[in-house]
Amino acid sequence: MTYTQAGLPHARPPARRMNTPRRLLYFQALENYLRSFQLLRGATPKEVRAHNHDFAERLDVCKAKGLKLPKEVEDYIRSPVRKKEYVRIRYDFRLDDQDTLDKMQRTMERLRGVVAEVEGTIGRAIEASNPDFIVLDGIKLTMIAGSATFKAWS
Structure with a gap:
């Protein structure tokens, strides 16, 4: 099951519920x-951790490694509004303003579309690489047959 599949049942909250x-x-x-x-x-875990929650910086690194996404998806990820949003949304609990809730629902639709596009693009890159195993920090991780979109590793 992918992240998107797991999140879809929860993507449309009832009225007056926070997103x-x-x-x-x-x-x-x-x-x-x-x-x-x-x-x-080929990035090391240390290199991956170096970018914290800076999506634009992480996107730059991925593009340098060959990731190709539609311009509108890149623009969404790079938007100044996204800067540090991952951290800010932890503290956004406005439940009494229906206009805010409606706006959040519209932005949820766009966010869901962006994640689905990134998921598909990276899923195809993983499938195209068709590895039997990967080595991460000296640990050999072997592919599990029969997984869904993404290859699972153990």
């Missing part, structure tokens, strides 16, 4: 997909 946990999970998924691409292209 903060869902937004946080989508941002975490976006970061994890970009981290996966870095590892796929």
Whole structure:
């Protein structure tokens, strides 16, 4: 099951419910997909950790390693509004303003689309690499047959 599949049942909250946990999970998924691409292209865990939650910086590194995303997806990730949003959304609990809730729902739709695009692109890159195993910090991780979109490792 992919991050997107796991999040879809929770993507449309009932009226007057906050989106903060869902937004946080989508941002975490976006970061994890970009981290996966870095590892796929040979980055060390230390290099991956060096970018913290800076999505634009991480995107630059992934592009330098060959990631190609549509311009509108890149623009969304690079938007100044995204800067440090992963951290800010942890503290956004406005439940009494319906206009704010409606705006958050619209931005959730766009965020979900961006994560789905990144997931598909990186999933295809992983499938195309078709490794039988990877070595991470000296540990050999072997592919598990029969996984869904992404290859699972043990």
